[in-house]
Amino acid sequence: TGTLEGATAKRGLWSSRLAFILAATGSAVGLGNIWKFPYITGENGGGAFVLVYLLCIAAVGIPIMMAEVMIGRRGGRSPVNSLRLIAERDKLNPAWRIVGIIGVLAAFLILSFYSVIGGWAVSYVGTAASGQLVGQTAESIGAIFSGLLSDPGTLLMWHTVFMALVMVVVARGVRSGLERAVSILMPGLFVLLLIVVGYAMTTGHFGQAVSFLFQPDFSKLTTSGVLVALGHAFFTLSLGMAIMMAYGSYLPKGISIAKTSITVSVMDTVVALLAGLAIFPIVFANGLEPGAGPGLIFQTLPLAFGQMPMGSLFGTLFFVLLIFAAWTSGISLLEPLVEWLEEQKGMNRTISTLAAGVACWLLGIASILSLNLWSDVTPLGMFSMFEGKTIFDLLDYLTANILLPLGGLLVAVFAGWFMSKQALENELSLSESGFKLWYNTLRFVTPVAVMVVFIYNLA
Ligand code: PHE
Ligand code: NA
Structure with a gap:
């Protein structure tokens, strides 16, 4: 299978x-930020949950993202083979x-329901x-949403459209166009979120929202809320699934893994907090x-778009950009299985995309039915x-x-306790204190945090 270095050279590298x-960022920023973060924050009581979530991003998410990118770059292959090569x-x-x-x-499994929300x-x-x-009330907006959920045929149609969008890009194997689009669309999404935040400031309830989000009331925090916060830190940063490993395998040597991981995590966090505001x-x-649960953004944002000037235009743009954000994430979810089918089963790209995509689409139907008939x-x-x-x-x-x-726990243990320390130092090339901070967090804080949260929730 050749040397690690040879493998990297053949696959080409990110241009920059x-x-x-x-x-x-395309993988990280998605429905997790705009759909999921606000509704789980609402379900788990606000401030204290947000604080735990931010701690999880800093103490668990960022160190694991660095570890994944580092393993990917060192192995220079698809995740399963990078892990195998490093282990060898x-x-x-x-x-x-x-x-x-x-x-x-x-x-x-994620893509199957992610596509339904998409x-x-x-x-x-x-x-x-x-x-x-335009001119809707909270009730009539709520009725539009429950009408959608109770209609399996319509849900299936839009789930099919979303899945087809993802499959087309994955089958063609050319992501460069879409990735370049991210550099325009992400700032666009950001601006539209700012517009909605601006509108939200005029509702007279902005202060209440800020204290809901940022004033921790620990009496509202439950152990299951802590697990949800931890799980969401992984979900929102696309971690624990070797996706960042796959991307890291294309990262040229000499580029700082720490800086890039922190940049991606900060952007992801800012989008989530803006969505909350x-x-x-x-x-x-x-x-x-x-x-209110998973329907939260579909019951609130439409109200805002119905009331603000040029709301139909902004609303249309917003949902188009949300689709793009979800699309780039969806692609990163389908890619690993398609690559695995290609490598392990020797299928060509089109066939493996069809097989993986259709299987995922079928499982999505169970999610659709669970919203109504089931x-x-x-x-x-x-x-x-x-x-x-x-x-x-x-x-x-x-x-x-x-x-x-x-x-994520396994990644932390693999990198923190099994890989050679020399190799880690070489890949990360951090200052001595920076390396120590990362290494000790990954070896001790991350695994202990994940295990404690697990054990509490099982007990
Ligand atoms: N991070 C994406 C989001 O926040 C979802 C995702 C999860 C994408 C896992 C890839 C892998 O929407
Ligand atoms: Na995210």
């Missing part, structure tokens, strides 16, 4: 640090490639563009429930930790709160 940042070279157990396999599985965004482009949001003033101004079906409901969880809830819970933290 910027290209890596664009691809990684450092005389470690070849079973470490299981980390890559957990990642492929998690990414597949479909909601596609559907709202039409709703906003046709001017339907855009949404919660609208929630409070209209007497809505912060804990809303009473709770497959693991006999276990108290899964009580009342539909198929959709379960897929979300199992991936974000179990598989991703587990994958």
Whole structure:
């Protein structure tokens, strides 16, 4: 299989640090920031949850992102093979490639429901563009949303559209166009979020939203809330699934892994917090429930677009940009399985994209049905930790709160306790104190945090 260095040379490298940042940001910034972060923050009581989430990003997320990128660059292959090569070279157990396999599985499960939510965004482009949001009340907006959820045919249509968008790009294997688009679309999304935040400031409930988000009330924090915060840190940064490993394998030597990882994490966090600042003033101004669940942004943002000047235009643009953000994330979710099918099963790219995409699309149908016809079906409901969880809830819970933290834990242990320290120092080329900080966090803080949260939630 050749040397590590030879492998890297053959696969070509990112043209620049910027290209890596664009691809990684494209994967990171997505529905997790705008759809999921606000609604789990609402469900878990606000401030204290946000604080724990930020701690998880800093103490768990960033160190693991650095470790993933570092492993990818060192191995210079697809994740499973990078892990295998490094394990071979450092005389470690070849079973470490299981980390890559957990990642492929998690990414597949996530994409199946991610595409359904992406479909909601596609559907709202039409709703906003046709001017339907103008003059609506909280109730009528709520009715539009529940109408969508109760209609499996429409949900299936938009889920199919979203999945097709993802499959087309993955099948063609040319991401460069889309990645360059990220450099225009991400700032666009950012500006539109700022516009909604600006509108939110005029509702008279901005201060209430700021204290909801940033004034921790620890009496509202539960142990399951801590697990959700930790799981979301992985989900939002696309960690624990070897995706950053795959991207890292294209990163040229000599570029700072620490700086690039921190940049991506900060951008992701800023987008999530802006989404919170855009949404919660609208929630409070209209007497809505912060804990309304997965429909939160689809019940609040449309109200804002219905009331602000040029709202139909801004609303349409916003949902188009949200689709782009979700699209780049969706691509990064399908890619690992397609690559794995190509490498392990020798399928060509088109066939492997079709196989993986169609399988994912089929599983997505179960999520769609669990929003309406199967809303009473709770497959693991006999276990108290899964009580009342539909198929959709379960897929979300199992991936974000179990598989991703587990994958991340294994990455931390592999890099922190098994890889040669010399190799880590060479790859990261940090100052002595910087390296120590990262190394000790990865070896001790990260694994202990993940395990403690796990054990508390099992008990
Ligand atoms: N990070 C993406 C988001 O926040 C979702 C995602 C998770 C993408 C895992 C890739 C891998 O929306
Ligand atoms: Na994210």
